[in-house]
Amino acid sequence: MKNTWTLRNIILLTLISIICGVIFFAAGFLYNAVSLLLTPWGLAPFANDALLGLWVLAAPLAGFIFKRAGAPVLASVIGSIVEMFLGGQWGISTIISGIEQGIASELGFTITGYKHFDKLAVITTTLSTTIITFIWDLFRSGYNQYAPSLLVMLFIVRLLSIFILGVLLPKLVANMLEKSRVIK
Amino acid sequence: MNPVLKMLMILIIALEISFTLSLTLNVVIIIVSLGYLLLHARLTRIMYLVTITIIPALGIYFAQRIHGNYTYAILLVSRLYAFVTLGGTYTCTTSIEDLSASLEQNFHLPAKFAYGVMGAFHLVDTIKREVKNIKLAAAMRNVHLTYLSPTLYFKAILSAMNWSTLLAQGMNSHLFVENNPRSHYQKIVIHYSDYAILLITLLLVQIILFKF
Amino acid sequence: MSTLQLTNITYQFAETTQAIFKDINLTFPSGEMSLIHSPSGSGKSTLLKIIAGFYPEYDHGTLHGNINFNQQDLSTYEEFERRKLITMMFQNPSQQFCMANAYEEFIFTLENLQLSHDEINERMQKAVTITKIASLLHQSFTTLSGGEKQRVALAIIIAIDSPVILLDEPFANVDAATRKQLISLLMTLKQQGKIIIGVDHDLSDYQSLCDQLIQWDSKKKTFVSCSSQQKQTTIAKYNQVATKHCKMPDNSSASYQLKNFSLANGDKELLNNCSINLMDHATTLISGANGCGKSTLFNALLKQHSFSGEVKYQNRPLNKWRHRKYFQQVGLIFQDTNQQFIKITVKDEIDLSKKHAFNDWFNEDKINQWIDKLGLYPLLDRIIYTLSQGQKRRLQILVMAIMGHPVLLLDEPFAGINQDYIKVVVDLLNFTKQHGQTQFIISHQTRGLGDLIDYHLAFDHQQLSYQEVF
Ligand SMILES: Nc1ncnc2c1ncn2[C@@H]1O[C@H](COP(=O)(O)OP(=O)(O)OP(=O)(O)O)[C@@H](O)[C@H]1O
Ligand SMILES: Nc1ncnc2c1ncn2[C@@H]1O[C@H](COP(=O)(O)OP(=O)(O)OP(=O)(O)O)[C@@H](O)[C@H]1O
Ligand SMILES: [Mg+2]
Ligand SMILES: [Mg+2]
Numbered sequence: 001m002k003n004t005w006t007l008r009n010i011i012l013l014t015l016i017s018i019i020c021g022v023i024f025f026a027a028g029f030l031y032n033a034v035s036l037l038l039t040p041w042g043l044a045p046f047a048n049d050a051l052l053g054l055w056v057l058a059a060p061l062a063g064f065i066f067k068r069a070g071a072p073v074l075a076s077v078i079g080s081i082v083e084m085f086l087g088g089q090w091g092i093s094t095i096i097s098g099i100e101q102g103i104a105s106e107l108g109f110t111i112t113g114y115k116h117f118d119k120l121a122v123i124t125t126t127l128s129t130t131i132i133t134f135i136w137d138l139f140r141s142g143y144n145q146y147a148p149s150l151l152v153m154l155f156i157v158r159l160l161s162i163f164i165l166g167v168l169l170p171k172l173v174a175n176m177l178e179k180s181r182v183i184k
Numbered sequence: 185m186n187p188v189l190k191m192l193m194i195l196i197i198a199l200e201i202s203f204t205l206s207l208t209l210n211v212v213i214i215i216v217s218l219g220y221l222l223l224h225a226r227l228t229r230i231m232y233l234v235t236i237t238i239i240p241a242l243g244i245y246f247a248q249r250i251h252g253n254y255t256y257a258i259l260l261v262s263r264l265y266a267f268v269t270l271g272g273t274y275t276c277t278t279s280i281e282d283l284s285a286s287l288e289q290n291f292h293l294p295a296k297f298a299y300g301v302m303g304a305f306h307l308v309d310t311i312k313r314e315v316k317n318i319k320l321a322a323a324m325r326n327v328h329l330t331y332l333s334p335t336l337y338f339k340a341i342l343s344a345m346n347w348s349t350l351l352a353q354g355m356n357s358h359l360f361v362e363n364n365p366r367s368h369y370q371k372i373v374i375h376y377s378d379y380a381i382l383l384i385t386l387l388l389v390q391i392i393l394f395k396f
Numbered sequence: 397m398s399t400l401q402l403t404n405i406t407y408q409f410a411e412t413t414q415a416i417f418k419d420i421n422l423t424f425p426s427g428e429m430s431l432i433h434s435p436s437g438s439g440k441s442t443l444l445k446i447i448a449g450f451y452p453e454y455d456h457g458t459l460h461g462n463i464n465f466n467q468q469d470l471s472t473y474e475e476f477e478r479r480k481l482i483t484m485m486f487q488n489p490s491q492q493f494c495m496a497n498a499y500e501e502f503i504f505t506l507e508n509l510q511l512s513h514d515e516i517n518e519r520m521q522k523a524v525t526i527t528k529i530a531s532l533l534h535q536s537f538t539t540l541s542g543g544e545k546q547r548v549a550l551a552i553i554i555a556i557d558s559p560v561i562l563l564d565e566p567f568a569n570v571d572a573a574t575r576k577q578l579i580s581l582l583m584t585l586k587q588q589g590k591i592i593i594g595v596d597h598d599l600s601d602y603q604s605l606c607d608q609l610i611q612w613d614s615k616k617k618t619f620v621s622c623s624s625q626q627k628q629t630t631i632a633k634y635n636q637v638a639t640k641h642c643k644m645p646d647n648s649s650a651s652y653q654l655k656n657f658s659l660a661n662g663d664k665e666l667l668n669n670c671s672i673n674l675m676d677h678a679t680t681l682i683s684g685a686n687g688c689g690k691s692t693l694f695n696a697l698l699k700q701h702s703f704s705g706e707v708k709y710q711n712r713p714l715n716k717w718r719h720r721k722y723f724q725q726v727g728l729i730f731q732d733t734n735q736q737f738i739k740i741t742v743k744d745e746i747d748l749s750k751k752h753a754f755n756d757w758f759n760e761d762k763i764n765q766w767i768d769k770l771g772l773y774p775l776l777d778r779i780i781y782t783l784s785q786g787q788k789r790r791l792q793i794l795v796m797a798i799m800g801h802p803v804l805l806l807d808e809p810f811a812g813i814n815q816d817y818i819k820v821v822v823d824l825l826n827f828t829k830q831h832g833q834t835q836f837i838i839s840h841q842t843r844g845l846g847d848l849i850d851y852h853l854a855f856d857h858q859q860l861s862y863q864e865v866f
Contacts, residue, residue: 006362090267142260354486358504
């Protein structure tokens with residue numbers, strides 16, 4: 001792929017973020033169901049952390065498909081704007097999260113100097129995304145008020161979710177696409 | 185108000201309440217936003233926004249009650265509603281077309297971004313129908329896909345790749361050429377009053393934040 | 397007088413070993429209409445996309461030769477100048493719109509042309525009036541019917557008003573009356589001195605419009621302009637309209653029974669309180685003007701669109717049929733070919749049908765025979781998206797035929813395939829009919845279907861009625 005954002009690539013990036021946006025939107029319903037189940041025990045944040053992988057997947061997916069600086073952030077931001085216009089339930093905070101998550105996973109690729117889009121990138125992106133979004137939620141979602149044991153559990157759940165749903169899954173999809181010879 | 189300035193204003197407010205702990209500010213935002221929504225949005229839409237948010241709100245509330253801190257519980261719930269109503273005030277009056285037209289005309293966003301994103305956005309309905317049809321076509325071939333099947337998303341992305349190449353050509357065929365100047369059927373101007381509203385609103389937010 | 401001239405055009409797709417055509421030399425003078433009429437897959441769409449400047453840019457293939465406009469090489473033009481000079485209407489019109497509706501698309505296009513507010517209004521008004529699309533102007537593209545989309549696409553091309561106009565099967569989904577209208581519209585464009593290059597498998601109504609007929613020379617793998625004698629005889633063949641008699645329904649068994657059936661799309665009423673039986677073990681042709689609701693009727697039969705009244709399939713109300721069971725019974729050939737496929741290559745797609753067929757009407761040998769007859773052998777390893785429109789159409793019909801559904805609904809299965817292949821497809825459908833398949837075919841194109849059609853159901857004035865001829 002050429003090094004600039006061509007019209008075609010902009011469209012493709014947007015389409016991919018939209019597909020992810022639709023997944024976010026659907027994940028919203030799933031979140032509600034799970035969260036409702038966990039609410040009586042006060043464990044609703046686990047719904048958030050367990051599904052977080054789905055919400056962040058646009059950025060790594062774009063990273064693995066475009067292999068280019070900026071793709072993760074753009075995909076994440078555009079996806080969140082689209083989600084807001086589609087009527088997602090988080091209102092304006094969707095966009096803020098989109099920016100924050102995009103930067104978080106972009107960092108994972110930046111650390112490797114955009115040289116790696118393999119296992120190493122899977123690891124660095126998983127870590128950067130988990131850590132940054134967790135720190136963010138310490139303040140924004142009041143996680144800093146929770147008991148430390150709960151925090152540790154939440155962190156582990158989030159790490160697993162981001163690893164499996166948020167990074168590994170997109171990596172596999174990108175691999176499938178590459179094998180199918182449609183990515184040139 | 186100008187779509188971009190309005191977005192900027194709302195984003196700044198949202199960012200501020202993400203990291204500050206003013207219940208008063210949250211409540212003021214909710215009341216003002218709801219008032220605005222009552223004037224500009226349909227009642228069903230408002231009801232939807234308010235009710236759908238109850239679930240996560242309860243979740244946060246009980247989590248803080250049981251494992252955290254009571255004042256925080258109230259604060260977080262009000263913050264959540266502030267986000268949702270604030271977002272609602274934007275999407276009920278402004279379309280993605282307005283936003284990207286202003287970004288193109290007033291903020292020098294390259295037209296290829298404005299229209300590339302918009303072209304893709306207009307494919308949303310097509311893609312939704314396509315996803316439905318993929319399921320239908322598959323059922324007729326005795327393959328049963330659910331919304332959890334990776335094949336469904338793989339196929340969706342595959343058709344996105346196809347669409348992106350075709351749509352880019354389609355836009356070219358309608359004389360869209362990257363970096364070429366365009367005229368504008370509707371000129372978007374930013375009024376001084378837009379800046380004034382932006383500044384005054386932000387100022388009010390700071391006052392509430394620090395005085396109350 | 398201006399001319400467009402192709403000299404020694406040769407083109408090879410990326411990752412292939414052979415050029416798809418070689419040394420094309422053609423001249424297109426202004427005020428003339430040229431028509432390319434050649435087998436499906438010979439490279440018509442490719443040639444038009446080369447002239448319009450989409451290939452090799454979007455395809456990364458290799459192009460040799462020159463395209464000159466008034467002796468000036470097009471490759472020396474600025475991109476925008478070139479696009480302004482040559483506009484193209486795509487084979488699949490949905491792929492040409494980037495805005496939400498025709499009105500916005502006009503504005504987008506004319507803004508690109510750097511026109512002022514008033515000029516935009518004026519051009520749009522004119523194009524809308526002569527193509528009669530005023531009622532479609534604000535309707536979302538996603539809800540337009542196949543033929544309506546083609547009319548809108550043409551309207552926009554007309555608004556651009558470029559000297560060279562390329563039309564890739566502009567009438568594939570258009571009904572007979574509209575087709576006549578649009579062809580006479582092309583006549584006026586021609587008289588204004590434009591260069592028009594069109595592609596069509598159906599040559600009827602072109603008698604007075606077409607100045608140059610271009611055919612495929614399969615030995616030399618090139619397109620050639622044929623003599624005016626040849627042109628006359630070829631076109632004349634299409635002007636014989638033979639009406640065929642067909643059966644009227646008797647009391648033999650019905651596959652579908654409609655009772656007080658009403659159908660609407662948004663606020664548009666399509667069928668009003670219609671009660672009729674659809675025949676079993678036979679082929680029924682469904683005809684009707686663009687936008688009368690044929691595709692929507694199919695959608696209703698497929699439980700994809702709501703309706704009022706009662707529909708019974710095999711004496712059982714439609715809503716009593718379980719999803720999974722029902723789609724083992726009823727299959728659809730989509731009007732938009734791309735929707736049919738779920739695999740990546742041609743071979744995978746055929747294998748999937750082999751593996752999952754509901755009835756074993758086809759054995760290995762039979763399948764191979766049909767692959768061959770339909771000209772799909774050389775394409776087995778190809779990615780489906782790179783097939784030509786007609787190739788996709790033939791593959792689509794084959795994979796659905798192999799599935800062996802008791803009922804097959806076909807939405808415009810003959811659009812985009814040439815006469816020779818229409819014959820093969822008719823044979824294939826007759827073969828599955830002999831095994832007991834019931835078929836319903838929506839088609840504007842009726843040439844060559846004499847051996848297939850048993851009943852003719854006309855869709856008109858919000859009613860369905862059987863006809864004695866088609
Ligand atoms: N990217 C590609 N790689 C390899 N072959 C291709 C590619 N794209 C198209 N082809 C092949 O080139 C040939 C010409 O395709 P084209 O679409 O131009 O045919 P056509 O004459 O327009 O056919 P139809 O009448 O069916 O529309 C076809 O055999 C097609 O399969
Ligand atoms: N939401 C809507 N509101 C109003 N009209 C609509 C809506 N959706 C579809 N229509 C109209 O319903 C009509 C039926 O469409 P359909 O696709 O069934 O037509 P068709 O008979 O298959 O036509 P064609 O031969 O062109 O494919 C069209 O005129 C279309 O514009
Ligand atoms: Mg073609
Ligand atoms: Mg139709």
